[in-house]
Amino acid sequence: MKVDNLSKVSFGEIIDCFLKAFENYYVKMPTDQEYYRQRWKAAKVDFNLSYGMFDDEKLVGFIIHAVDKRLGLQTAFNTATGVIPAYRGKRIVQSIYDFALRDLRKNGIEKSVLEVITDNERAVRAYQKVGFKICKDYRCYSGKINSNSDSTIEMQKITMEEYHWDQLPNQQFYSWDFQKETILEGHYTLYEVIWEGKSESYFAIDIKKKYLGQFDVFSQDQKAWERLFNAIGKVVDEVKIINVDHRLEDKLNYISFLKLNNIVNQFEMELMLID
Numbered sequence: 001m002k003v004d005n006l007s008k009v010s011f012g013e014i015i016d017c018f019l020k021a022f023e024n025y026y027v028k029m030p031t032d033q034e035y036y037r038q039r040w041k042a043a044k045v046d047f048n049l050s051y052g053m054f055d056d057e058k059l060v061g062f063i064i065h066a067v068d069k070r071l072g073l074q075t076a077f078n079t080a081t082g083v084i085p086a087y088r089g090k091r092i093v094q095s096i097y098d099f100a101l102r103d104l105r106k107n108g109i110e111k112s113v114l115e116v117i118t119d120n121e122r123a124v125r126a127y128q129k130v131g132f133k134i135c136k137d138y139r140c141y142s143g144k145i146n147s148n149s150d151s152t153i154e155m156q157k158i159t160m161e162e163y164h165w166d167q168l169p170n171q172q173f174y175s176w177d178f179q180k181e182t183i184l185e186g187h188y189t190l191y192e193v194i195w196e197g198k199s200e201s202y203f204a205i206d207i208k209k210k211y212l213g214q215f216d217v218f219s220q221d222q223k224a225w226e227r228l229f230n231a232i233g234k235v236v237d238e239v240k241i242i243n244v245d246h247r248l249e250d251k252l253n254y255i256s257f258l259k260l261n262n263i264v265n266q267f268e269m270e271l272m273l274i275d
Contacts, residue, residue, distance in 0.1 A: 001055050001092075003099040006047040009059060010038065017052075017059045022084025026117050027264055042185040043079050043177060044068045049107060051100045053083075053092045057065045060084050061092040063100055067109065068181055076104050077176040078114035097130045101273065110274045111241070116176065118265045127269050134270035137174060138243035139252060144258035147233025154194040160184055160204070168202070169216050175243035175268060178213045188213055193231045195219075201228040205235060212239045216251070225254040243268075 006014060015033050022029045030036075043066040053061040061083035065076040083092045105111060114132065116123050124134075148152075165171065165180045176182060183204050188211075192202040201224055203215035212232065217224040232239065243266060244251060 001053055001060070001095075003051055003053055003096050005065070005103070006050040006062065009047070009052065013059055014047075014052075014062065014064075017062060017084060017255045018064075018082055018171075020022065020084040026119065030194040033229075038187070038255075039177075040064070040066070040079065042182050043077070044181070044185070045079060049076060049100075049104060049109070051096050051103070053087075053096055054153060055087070060087040061096060063093070063096050065100075065104075065177065070176070070181065071172065073110040075109055075111045075113055076109045079176070080110065081114070093126060094130060101130075101271075105273050108240070110272070112271045112273060114269050115266045116138050116269060117150060118267055124267065124269075130271070132269035132271045134267045135270045136173075136175070137246040138266045138268065139246060139255075139262060140266065141242060141255055141260040141266045142144070142239065142240040142263050143258070144238040145229055145233045145258060145260075147230045147234075155191045155225060156194065157200070158192055160188065160190045163190060168214075169218070170245075170248060173245040173248060174214060176244070178243060183213050186213070189235075191235070193228055195227055200224050201207060201227065201231075203232055205232065205234060205239075210236050210238055210240050212241045212257065222250075225250070229254070229258065 015036060019031060045064055046067040049067050050064045051062065052059045062079055064080040065077050067076050069075070081093055101112065114127065116127060133216065161184065171180065186206060187208065188204045188206050190204045191202065192199045200219050201217040204213045207214060215228060217228055241255065241260065245257065
């Protein structure tokens with residue numbers, strides 16, 4: 001078996017291996033190829049810096065990297081790692097990383113980042129052996145939300161490209177798929193909630209997929225969270241909220257108040273590739 005990048009592998013072959021690798025996973029994965037084509041494009045996946053293990057010409061394991069400058073560092077984000085069942089237990093992920101980390105450094109990547117489900121202790125240990133360290137602890141939710149139909153909520157749709165992203169709170173706590181660079185490449189709609197003539201909160205939502213990508217309040221008034229979710233409820237009746245950092249207590253407290261389902265928790269792990 002040998003490791004190489006995925007630049008010459010067809011998208012269909014990558015997806016076929018991906019779906020086999022994620023059969024019986026902790027969460028059910030979509031099977032539509034177009035879903036991954038759009039998601040990976042928005043995330044800035046680079047197949048030249050993504051890698052696979054090949055048995056002859058057959059792809060049996062992979063690490064798919066999105067690559068971009070984030071938070072000041074040229075970063076490779078592991079958007080997916082998998083090995084098909086028949087090849088597990090052969091240290092394939094470690095072998096791919098042995099190759100990948102050298103190649104990433106050679107291509108100017110300064111930091112490698114990944115996400116892993118907290119209950120997947122075997123994977124966490126495997127990544128730690130490679131050199132990754134846990135840096136963030138995320139909560140993920142889904143469920144229905146109810147908008148108070150009697151409430152008067154003023155909100156306005158905002159042009160995302162012209163928005164003052166650098167002035168928004170807590171940008172450093174979002175995970176790769178929900179950082180502004182990915183949001184801008186996706187199918188998100190951005191709203192501000194107005195209260196007493198002032199912008200009080202904002203949210204970016206993928207209405208079709210019901211992903212609440214970013215949301216926060218600009219006020220210390222606890223009622224601001226209520227007004228924010230009343231506004232969200234006027235756009236969609238249910239949401240998926242992925243990767244809320246455990247340090248954002250006010251946000252998590254209101255999500256808990258809404259009784260959304262905590263579907264899974266994840267760690268973000270990082271490995272610096274520069275001294």
